[in-house]
Amino acid sequence: MARRKGIVETHSYRTFLIVAAFIFILPIWARPIPGEALHMDIVNLMVLTGIYACAVLGLNLLLGYAGQISLGHAAFFGIGAYTTAILCTRFTWFPTWLGVILGASLAGAIGWLVGKPVLRLKGNYLAMATLGLGEIAFILFSQLKGLTGGTVGMLNIPPLSIFGLKFDTDIKFYYLVWAIVLVIMLLTINLVLSRVGRGLRALHSSEVAADAMGVNTGSYRVKVFVWSAVLAGLGGALFAHFQLYINPESFTFALSILFVTMVVVGGMGDIWGGLVGVVALTFLPSIIQVFPEWIPGIPESLTNFSNYALVLYGLLLIIFMIFLPKGLSYGMERGVAAGRRSAKLLLDRIRAHD
Amino acid sequence: MNESILEVEEVTKLFGGLAALDDVSFSVEAGEIKAVIGPNGAGKTTLFNVLTGVYRPNSGRVILKGKNIIGSRPDQITAMGMIRTFQTVELFEGMTVLENTMVGCHSRSKYGFLSNSLRIPRAMREERRIFEEAMQILTDVGIETRASDEGMNLAYGQQRMLEFARALASQPEILLLDEPAAGLNPYETGELSNLISKLRDRGLTIIIVEHDMGLVMGISNDIVVLDYGEVIARGTPDVIKNDPKVIEAYLGIGTE
Numbered sequence A: 001m002a003r004r005k006g007i008v009e010t011h012s013y014r015t016f017l018i019v020a021a022f023i024f025i026l027p028i029w030a031r032p033i034p035g036e037a038l039h040m041d042i043v044n045l046m047v048l049t050g051i052y053a054c055a056v057l058g059l060n061l062l063l064g065y066a067g068q069i070s071l072g073h074a075a076f077f078g079i080g081a082y083t084t085a086i087l088c089t090r091f092t093w094f095p096t097w098l099g100v101i102l103g104a105s106l107a108g109a110i111g112w113l114v115g116k117p118v119l120r121l122k123g124n125y126l127a128m129a130t131l132g133l134g135e136i137a138f139i140l141f142s143q144l145k146g147l148t149g150g151t152v153g154m155l156n157i158p159p160l161s162i163f164g165l166k167f168d169t170d171i172k173f174y175y176l177v178w179a180i181v182l183v184i185m186l187l188t189i190n191l192v193l194s195r196v197g198r199g200l201r202a203l204h205s206s207e208v209a210a211d212a213m214g215v216n217t218g219s220y221r222v223k224v225f226v227w228s229a230v231l232a233g234l235g236g237a238l239f240a241h242f243q244l245y246i247n248p249e250s251f252t253f254a255l256s257i258l259f260v261t262m263v264v265v266g267g268m269g270d271i272w273g274g275l276v277g278v279v280a281l282t283f284l285p286s287i288i289q290v291f292p293e294w295i296p297g298i299p300e301s302l303t304n305f306s307n308y309a310l311v312l313y314g315l316l317l318i319i320f321m322i323f324l325p326k327g328l329s330y331g332m333e334r335g336v337a338a339g340r341r342s343a344k345l346l347l348d349r350i351r352a353h354d
Numbered sequence B: 001m002n003e004s005i006l007e008v009e010e011v012t013k014l015f016g017g018l019a020a021l022d023d024v025s026f027s028v029e030a031g032e033i034k035a036v037i038g039p040n041g042a043g044k045t046t047l048f049n050v051l052t053g054v055y056r057p058n059s060g061r062v063i064l065k066g067k068n069i070i071g072s073r074p075d076q077i078t079a080m081g082m083i084r085t086f087q088t089v090e091l092f093e094g095m096t097v098l099e100n101t102m103v104g105c106h107s108r109s110k111y112g113f114l115s116n117s118l119r120i121p122r123a124m125r126e127e128r129r130i131f132e133e134a135m136q137i138l139t140d141v142g143i144e145t146r147a148s149d150e151g152m153n154l155a156y157g158q159q160r161m162l163e164f165a166r167a168l169a170s171q172p173e174i175l176l177l178d179e180p181a182a183g184l185n186p187y188e189t190g191e192l193s194n195l196i197s198k199l200r201d202r203g204l205t206i207i208i209v210e211h212d213m214g215l216v217m218g219i220s221n222d223i224v225v226l227d228y229g230e231v232i233a234r235g236t237p238d239v240i241k242n243d244p245k246v247i248e249a250y251l252g253i254g255t256e
């Protein structure tokens, strides 16, 4: 294979191995230290990160590769969560793993119903359609009281168990979720390095040229959208079995925007970058929450993150779109490269002096 | 020349009140180089857009290898063996020269989302085949040394060559070239002319839209002249050169 291609591939897969190793050892040294200023339960937050990562990986394909924006992925996340929650609380014999699979599948099916008619049209009608879907889903979650428990939500969701193995602690769930994320990651890398990935990038850059080169752009867009809905549904279903309770407040417009912000902050079309975005934004509230302890006199309203989450996401979106359109990880890479260059210059100077 | 590979029959395409194509008919023989010329705005690019399924004409038929392709999608028409290049270069941003060319192989490869996500061996073999074919084509058009550079970073003449290569990667039977010499210097135009003749000798059918009359007269077997969407003349280069209607159409607008 080509030299360059070889490099890209081994680079991606090597990064994969490094990340996998890091994830494996993280819980070992990330035990909460008593009396530390940052009261963060890293393992717990990393579980949430992994859950969000499922959704964001799919959204990154949709947004970064196919160039389509969804403002309603919280709906798919919620559909996944409610599907398995309803099945597993109604029928106590119902296998939880099957609930998760059905949740993801139903999210995909609804994604297909919404995406199929809309994605055949030129232009970005998907944003509008998904915005509507998100609102409708939220209303249904709150109003179908008999099914969803209304605004109170659903309690006593059983923990996930797979072939007798119960994932009822943070650490067990951590390894489960991240194993799933890593598998999705691997599938995604394979996909973007293939002809399908090239077709998606081509249709993002020039739809008319992609069409002319034989890419069935309409079908590609539908498939990516459905896949992203499945992954969001999967994330949502895992969320339900991790929290063990859900209510509509977990699946609002703010969550849809959070997903988009994660993609943009991490880097659109950058699979690893997307992961950076998820970590950064999942940890952000916990980091912000400790500020009031450090800075006396900060207004009470700022201590509750959800009060200003949307404003903050909006700001981040604007800032990144303008100054770092390729995302945080690309920016960091550039920063490191620039740092190396100046360090080298400095070293050369010093040597010249000797 | 033998049987016709493409028939354009009474095609009309309206934009609002304007007839960009007005009852256009002509046929293309397999293996010939057909030129479509005409002043700016005559409807040449619109003709290509109709042939490749970008626009649906208001009336008329386009018969490709015996099948009416009106209503077919662009990718389906490409898969049937007819592919085009663009008047303004339409390369894929952020993709290397090699990757751009590999996209051209799309219509002759089949493995989709699932097979490629799972890297099944057959999809991997196909991927290797695509890679080798694309490299071969880059060598044919002489830009293989730039394979790993971003397509958009090439010099203009090489970008044109890359568009060419990308279209050839689909191994077409009919190649539609929309002003391939626009912006090329005389040397590059000469190279292009050689390449086109070489492709014809290999049996490819070529329809070329071009303002460079030297190139058109030098390589084409047959010429169709459009003016305000209508066919005003057709024939061999010698006939067209001396056709009073053609001379008038060009003088009326100013020669290119």
Ligand SMILES: Nc1ncnc2c1ncn2[C@@H]1O[C@H](COP(=O)(O)OP(=O)(O)OP(=O)(O)O)[C@@H](O)[C@H]1O
Pocket (backbone or CB within 6 Å): B015, B018, B020, B038, B039, B040, B041, B042, B043, B044, B045, B046, B047, B087
């Ligand atoms: N999408 C469109 N909508 C409206 N009018 C169009 C459209 N495309 C082309 N036209 C009009 O149709 C006519 C033919 O345009 P076309 O681009 O086919 O000309 P052309 O022969 O390719 O010209 P040139 O030599 O400048 O490339 C022009 O008057 C143009 O303005």
Ligand SMILES: [Mg+2]
Pocket (backbone or CB within 6 Å): B044, B045, B046, B087
């Ligand atoms: Mg034109």
